[in-house]
Amino acid sequence: MNDPEQTYDVGILGWWYGKNYGSILTYYGLNRAIEELGFRTLMVHEPLGYNGYRVLWPDDILSVEFARRVGYHYTTQMHFSELPALNARAGTFIVGSDQLWNPLIGRVNDDLFLDFVSPKNRRVAYATSFGNRGTKKFKPDFIQKHSANLQKFNAISVREGYAVDTAREVFGVEATQVVDPVFLLPARAYDTLADKAGVDMSGDYLAVFYLDPTPEKRAVALALADRLGLQRIVVIPNPDGGRPLSEELFADPRFEILAEDAPENFLHAYRKSSYVVTDSFHGTAFATIFGKPFSSIYNTHRGIDRFKNLLDWLGFGETRRLTENDTAETLANNPNIALTLDYTGAMARIAEGRARSRAWLQAALTSEAGTTAAIAPPPQAAGAQRPGRFTASNAAWEITPGAEGEDLTVAPGGAVRGNQVWCDLPARPAPGSACRLVLDWKLRTTAPALNLHLRNPATGDFQVIGKVAVEGRVDQARRDTVDFIMPSGEFSQLMLGAVHFTGPRGGALVTGLALEEIARSEMRKAPAKPKPATHAEIALKLALDDNDRFVKAHAQSGRSITSARARLMFHAHAIEKGLSRLDFRGGFGKISVPALAREMNNWLDAGRDRQDAFLRTAASVMQAYFDRHRRIDVDVSAFHALFGAPALELIAQAGPAEGGVLTAAAYREPVPDVNPDNRFLDVVYGRRSIRDFTAAPVADADLARAVQLAMQAPSVCNRQAGRVHVFSDPFRIQAAIDIQGGFGGYNTPPRLLLVTADLNAFLFASERNQAFVDGGLFMMGLLLGLQHVGLGGCPLNTAMNTERENALRKLLDIPESEVFISFVAAGHYDPAILTPRSRRLDVEEVMRRHDRPATTGEAAAPSQTEAVK
Structure with a gap:
């Protein structure tokens, strides 16, 4: 059901439309749990346009038919560029469970990191999974993009315990482990669904639910049934195209194929079974929800760690595990196979996990919108270690071991917060002891001072232990000494931040490092806190x-x-x-x-x-x-x-x-064919700074005409250094505007232009300011060009510090050789909207004549009024 005018409390993203029982029932659990907490939900269908893995789903598939039966409110599929419109329909967005953050899955994309959600709305993740343990799969560009996304979340929870560490160490966010959404509902909720099944199962039987059936797994099912004394085996096919294979592989009188694919039938067959064998994570979960004795074949194709995490949490450990290589002999000798299973501890854990996770969910959905899951330090890039004693958090540092010591150099644009380099301390004083750190090194930086930090290698936490004044001694051998009290915790590394090493080839050559315990009476008084820069x-x-x-x-x-x-x-x-x-x-x-x-x-x-x-x-x-x-x-x-x-x-x-x-x-x-009736005076006097735009799409051809008009501006020796970068992705536009900081309170504009000037076009030292002159002339031509083609524009200044500029360069992929002139928000507008009057000065205040009198000697200068006559 989809009413485009209806508003909701919570929009849910995830694979609820998948053609498998795990995805369907995962989101049924999450949907019902949120609604039971008093929120009205909207299920967001998979957006299109990212890549070939995103497809148009039929409307008559298993999952969508189930959605209609249980009464979901859900959207139709849309292009991902339309997602921001959902911000007007829901105040909170929650990305659900399953491996939605696993970069090895082609369908994982930006929407599952809630990149489209407005800063005014709440972002939450519930029991989301990164897939198997390990971080090598996270490539630097994936980390960079999605660290920024995840650090905007208000609350994050993950399904596996190891994912808490992944979230912190790789993406720089705090995460809480919660139960899979299927455990948010008690068994009676699934009994209600099972009662609506279209099949009626009775008697004793082994339920077989294989997502990836093989002849070896078929043999295990037969041997297991024999071991348990069960003559009847009911096969539940994988609803995602698995029925033909099941009918071929289990074509034997001993096997009975469940008649119809439906979540209700799946639950009914599980509930009525005597024993379950499965290679499915959620197949394992539902065996425990219904309290069934079961065995699991850990599915190597779908993540072994998920099975281990689940069964460890339930207290079963490896006792429920079988392998494809099990035989009648190995099963006969397995003491854990029986038609009874003690669920006392497991049910207690499920009840506790359900209560704890529902409490977390309620808090996450009602927390203040300003809270975030981001933590310090910023994320570290997986696999970015460098040889030698020093290690860097990412490629912003170049580490070169040499005869004198370790040379640490910050890459161009890398002198920003979060780019760190560290080495192990030569000693491990006890917490609370007085310490003296001595550094022999040469510094290369334009910064007036820099901080020294201690780092905890287990958590990535760091603390400032002192400040070193540069005092103009750049690239000279020096010794700096810092006294401090050793903090509690495993702080065993010295850390430097790239943000302090500004200028050409910023960095340091570290030639010596010493750490010793001293008496507190020997501690040197810390220098006075430097005054803020003037x-x-x-x-x-x-x-x-x-x-x-x-x-x-x-x-x-x-x-x-x-x-x-x-x-x-x-x-x-x-x-x-x-x-x-x-x-x-x-x-x-x-x-x-x-x-x-x-x-x-x-x-x-x-x-x-x-x-x-x-x-x-x-x-x-x-x-x-x-x-x-x-x-x-x-x-x-x-x-x-x-x-x-x-x-x-x-x-x-x-x-x-x-x-x-x-x-x-x-x-x-040739003069472009653009509104020939639009007089020059109409363009000049009609131009306004427009900040409220309509939803009408902006044609690339109109922008091209405006740029062509701007290109008529003069430039030094006609070298034409002006450049226009055009952005239409609403996420990148909003992110850029957030960094720019001058468009707050207005909706994201349809287009964002960035005018730059390429320094490579200027050949002489005396042209040091020419980029801004030529860029400004080009910029004015562009604003008039936009007005002439019928578009509104609002210049947004780029007067900012180096750190913000570098962040924009990275976000928007702007070459180092181009200087920023101005952003321009652009789009169609209603001429009736109000704009600031912005009265201009009188001509007399601007135009100053410097005529010399015709006669010898100096005469009195004309008055300002006379100067313009």
Whole structure:
């Protein structure tokens, strides 16, 4: 049932629509438990659009028919881009059980980490599983993306005990172990379903529920029935396409195939059985719920650790385990096989787990929306260890052992919180003892000071033990001493944070480390807490960061394609300017023409793109240059000889549309067909900063037209450094806006643009600020272009500290060589909405004339009123 206007308390995501009894009954348990706590639920169907594993599910499959029978409210399948609309229909979203966070399963995707949920709504995970024990399956990009997602959850619970450690150590979140959702309901709840079965089972029989039946498992069932003295064997086929295989494999009078696939029939056959054998995790769980004697064949294809975790919790250990290799002889000698099983301890554990887990669930669904499951320290990347004494939490650190010691270097963009490096302490003083740590090292950082930490290797927890002032002694041998009291707990490692090692090749060369116990009376008084950085100090730090980025781009100018293009255009544009002079000077270009010949020859010798727009412009400019001199009969053959044969071929083939000169009244390129009735004054005076957008989709073609209009803005030597990054994924847009921090209180815009300028386009040290000049001109053209094509735009500044900028670069994949100019929220809008008046200053306050009087001597300066007449 789906009423798109109906609102709910809780939206449930997970594999409730799967064609297997485990998934169906897992979510039945979760759904009913939440509703019994007083919440109205909406089951969210699997969204499409991620990959080939996500398919359109038929409406007449087992799970959906069951959903209708039990009265679920559920959505139809939608594209994942439509998920954010659900934020208006439910205040809390809960991702359910099963292996929804196992990266080895193709259907696991961003929605199962609740990436679409608004910050205003609650995010909860109940009994979610990472799959089998072990962390090698978690790749760095998976960890990076989903650590950020999971740390936004208000509460997280997991199904397996080892998953608590996985959540903390890999993803940086606190998790609580709870029972599988099927245990949230008592047996009588499943009795009610079993009473509605379409089959009627009676008598003594062995129930066989194999998800992955094989001839070996068939033989085990026969031998087990013989061992128990049961002549009748009832096979419950896997409803997910397993019936044909079961009918073929168990084609024997001894076996009886359950007549119809339905969860009610599955429960009925379990409830009436004398003994159960299964290779299913949930098949094992329901044997215990109904108190049946049972044996389990741990399913290697579906996660052995899940079986072990369940049976250890119930107190059965390995006593219920069989293998595919068991024979009549091994079963005859197995003392744990009998038609009775003591459930005293198991039922007590189930009751306790149910009560505890339902209490956790109620608290999670009613907790304050601001609480999160995130913990410190931030997550560590699995398998990121480096050789040598030091180990890093991820690839942000480069560790190089050498003769002097360990050289630790922070990768570009890596100087942010959460990137850590550590080594074992040389001693293990007792907690509470006074200690002195001595470090011999060389520091490379622009930070004024840095913290030293102790780290607990078992938990990842860390504590600051002291601060070291850099004091300008960069890359010099130094000894720093810190006195502290050893904290309680297993703090046995020294840890450094990359956030303190800013600047080019930030890091340290550690040559010596010592730790000794001292008397408390010997402890040195800690230095006074440094004063907060002043405005001037912060501004200087940011300016130095900007300069580092500019210098780095300048150093790479000889290697990047962008710089090569910039040099082509720089020299070509100089020649264009000479061609445009009214007092034309034949033979001009003694610097520019040889330089352009060198750049064109180098480009072609390197095998670069012959159709590149800047190369074509250079060729067209030189064609115009040679033609002009031919017409006025000026010999420039010496210049002609500088160009290689490939370059001359391009020059001969070039057309006049790519470069050269044209009259000021002419258009340099075709004018886009965009709203010809929209006058310039209407565009300029009609532009507003729009923050409320309609749901109308934004066409890529409209954005392209706006960008084309923006590209008419001038740039230094026509090097065109402006870039526009366009984002449509609502998750990335909201995440970027959250970091930017200037769009709070408004809905996520349909599109987000980021205007940047590529530093590789600037060739000289004096152009240190040109990126912002050219970027600003481009930015204004873009805003007017958006207005002209009928879209609203709101510039969102990028004036932020280095840490936030680096976080945005990582989130949005922005190259280090591009400087941020501004974000622009963009979309369609209702012209009747209200916008700030934002009154502009009077012209007299802005325009200042500096005319000198015509006569000798100085006359009084004109008044501001006269200045504009």
